[in-house]
Amino acid sequence: MRLGHENAGTVVEVGDEVSTVDVGDSVLCHPVITCGVCRPCRLGEDMYCENVSFPGLTTDGGFAEYLRTGERSVIKLESIDPVEIAPHADAGITAYHAAKKAVDELVPGDACVVVGIGRLGHIGLQVLDAMSAADLVAVDIKDEPLELAEDCGADYAVNSSEDDVASVVDDLTDGEGVSQVLDFVGSDETTALGPDVLAPGGDHHVIGYGGHVHEPAQTLVDGEMSYRGTLVGTYPELQELVALVDDGAVELETSTYSLDEINTVAERLEHGEIEGRAVITP
Ligand SMILES: [Zn+2]
Secondary structure, eight states: OOOOOSOEEEOOOOOTTOOSOOTTOEEEEOSSBOOSOSHHHHTTOGGGOTTOBOBTTTBOOSSSSOOOOOGGGEEEOSSSOHHHHGGGGTHHHHHHHHHHHHHHHOOTTOEEEEEOOSTTHHHHHHHHHHHOOSEEEEEESSHHHHHHHHHTTOSEEEETTTSOHHHHHHHHTTTOOEEEEEESSOOHHHHTHHHHHEEEEEEEEEOOOSSOOOOOHHHHHHTTOEEEEOOOOOHHHHHHHHHHHHTTSSOOOEEEEEGGGHHHHHHHHHTTOOOSEEEEEO
16 A cells, blocks of 8 residues: 555546546645545544545555545645645644634633644644634743744743743733643643643643543543544645635745655654655655
8 A cells, every 4th residue: 555645736537427626626635535425424524434545544645646536535726836735634634623623712811832843733833823812832842843933923932841831821821821732742741731731621632642641530520621632624624724825824844855755755754854844746
């Protein structure tokens, strides 16, 4: 099976029944192929489709000259270059899905903590900045991502290897705490932050999955806090993200490589030597 689960490109062939895209159209692919007729599909929950396939994970993906997908999965791009937007097909949509859930709960005057300003975190911050008036507190263990965070709309930046995040949040919010935490790391340490920084009724969104959640049940009861998981996002959410990219509200750093270079790129990725997102072109 060929890998490649973040896909965008130009339509080269369509089936007889396809009516929404034509040969030559630029498209961004939602990461899964859905059936459209099961109950989750009818509810708009693409990721819960009972007959789902996931190119790059369960069927041949996009690290090839051609990718086969379904009409329900493609979003026609009017003015955006597929090469520029490809990483939004999974990284971007996942960050957007989590940020949108947080935005639904955030009102002006609230604060939101974003943990881990990496490849997904810096997209999440830009989405929050575009869609919410809440104060954004970026947390990372290194200074360099925190500088990026400020460019992405963070109002405050906290280096958690130097400062105690809970104390800083306490000061910033006059002891009230934040309404939402977006955790792009999901380690034992970062999932422990929620109970320390959340106001009553708050949510800790788990997007990264590096470790475990270890909290006594009573912690969730006393503060009525929730841990909420995040699995990619829906087709309409990817359309919304494309609109944000089109408006210039969300920017992504990409570098382009040819398909011949894919093994070198994979090695460099493993060693943390790739800045931003590497896009492979056929
Ligand atoms: Zn379905």
